[in-house]
Amino acid sequence: MRQTVRLFALLLRGYLRDRTALFFSLIVPLMLMVIFGYLNLGDFGRVTVAIDDQAKNQSSAQLVQILEGIPTLQVTELSTAEALTKLRRTELDMLIVIPKDFVIAPARPGQTVPELVVYGDDARPQQVAVGRQIVAQVIDRLSFAVTQTAPVVAVKDESVQGVRLRYVDFLVPGILGVNIMQLAIFSVAFALVADKQRGVLRRIMATPVRVPNLLAAHVLTRLVIATGQVAVLLLVALILFNVTIVGGLVPLVIVALLGTILFLTIGFALAGWATTENQVPAIAQLITLPQFFFSGVFFSKNAAPELIRPVTNLLPLTLLNDALREISVQGATLWDVRTQILGLLIWTVAGFILAVRLFRFEKF
């Protein structure tokens, strides 16, 4: 313990003196947040939807009315032909065709269920994804209402809450998540592989130092840096963007630290495997880049292609971002995000096993 603390104090001191590392762990995340936050890059405004109501019955009118009541959607009624032309000119994001046989009623055995046809503009996948999601939810709730007599009003309420969310409120947890990942993986992998290549680890291994203590000191150093990073990012988010953090700061920081530990194990595994510094960026990018795009950092995780979504939804960063976002945006407690936390822990165990398997001091 004493050894760990002493090593940690010195490693931290060295880390804080490394201006380049500090720059990357603080300035870059801030830049990302400011750029995306100010330019509102991910804010796509409303989704323009055309509805071709071919049924013209009570059920279809009810559906149209609900959709019109959702602020995110800008609904117009158009014929399919007109709407498709507009879609091709990207003047519309989506077209929903309500079939003639549309009813909101329990399906009888053997009867085919009416099918809504949804056309989306491929050039605006974000809007289409959001639109589809909303339509799917509305249909779900309608079906639910019919079969279980749950109130239809619940649909509206939830949608309104979703819309009040500003983009920057959505963005900040994502930025936290992605930076935790980057810091943990890159700082460990680069530093330790450099140490390995330069012979620092070899020199240290010529002493009777207890390896778990040394590793713990490295982990502690990164946890402190990560905590500082999270604090600075949150402070800027609160001051500059007036971000609302609905849930508690404590659960937020706890989840952030869990995420840090998880990505540290991956960093150690990478550092253990790599023998030269040149291998690190390539592999680290391979690990982080897909998560950068598909784990709901800047946009909804549903922006990932549907085909791979079952995989992307289980990525470590997706779980971390989900948990951070639910706490920050929806005021979730740690217990509410227990599924994500469990997922993070499973990844951590996997990463730890991998790190132990791959980490070799002796392999110079």
Next chain:
Amino acid sequence: MPPIVQVNDLRKRYGDIEAVRGISFFVEPGEVFGLLGPNGAGKTTTVEILEGLRKADGGSANVAGVDVFSDPSGVKRRIGVQLQASAFPDNLTARETVRFFAACYDLEVDELALLRQVELEERAGQAQAKLSGGQRQRLSIATALVNQPQVLFLDEPTTGLDPQARRNLWDLIRGIQSRGTTVFLTTHYLDEAEILCDRVAIMDEGNIVALDPPRKLIDDLLNRGFTKPVLQQKANLEDVFLDLTGHEIRDA
């Protein structure tokens, strides 16, 4: 007194290459022992086995009363090590570097006293990476002394140093010996071995081909009728160099 380093039939192979082919020798307490040999002779492998950094394939080795194979960390606790081509943790000062290694041994030391011993006290607050080659070698020796080792292993300590810095390091090594520490060094420089070592072992292709005091090895060679093809000069170019540039160390 029993030998402080005792090696019996030590063997190590890397794939098809037999790096060490069953060598045996011992080192007396308090002596400066030199392990010489061309590149690839097996010196570094031998030293790293004795330091507990590498596993041997056969034989036995005992350092400072500890069996190296069964208790490598016990050996590490009793020896000091300066490795070839190694480096220190980033962004620490000279003093913090010493403190780091003291922490590795879980010891509290007087860092400044150690730095004074290697004439680096006035550099205590300087970044370790900004030290000159000679200063870094001295710092390296300071870090090897934090645990007051019984044996100090130095692997090519003067490689890459200018003549002044080499001489300065020799004085330092003699000083360490005079305080009772056994010194085990490897070197390419035969003048260094001749001046510093009480006994030298010459290694070639994984075997020890000679082991005696330098003077005796030279006498034996002369007794075999060896004569140098060129008449011995009364001075050499290094003498000229030192005469012109002085013995004063330059990296301060």
